[in-house]
Amino acid sequence: MTEKQVEETTSTVAAKWEELKALVADLEKDVVKNTEKHNCSAGTRVRVSMRALVKLAKSLSRDLLEADKAVKAARKADKAKA
Numbered sequence: 001m002t003e004k005q006v007e008e009t010t011s012t013v014a015a016k017w018e019e020l021k022a023l024v025a026d027l028e029k030d031v032v033k034n035t036e037k038h039n040c041s042a043g044t045r046v047r048v049s050m051r052a053l054v055k056l057a058k059s060l061s062r063d064l065l066e067a068d069k070a071v072k073a074a075r076k077a078d079k080a081k082a
Helices: 003-035 039-081
Strands: none
Touching: 003 039
């Protein structure tokens, strides 16, 4: 795997991490509405968003594994050249 591919994988991981943080921040507002103001619609939004959060977390986990493998392969290739 080339260095460019490693950088692309790393940037994908960083982008998904930022997306995950934004989703959690949005969830917090609805959780507060549901728990403090007893807004049932907010509870529904939380449940739906949690499903999206799980999917995103799984995707991030897969991308992290791919990035780790890419880095290991690049290091191995560098050692073979040396």
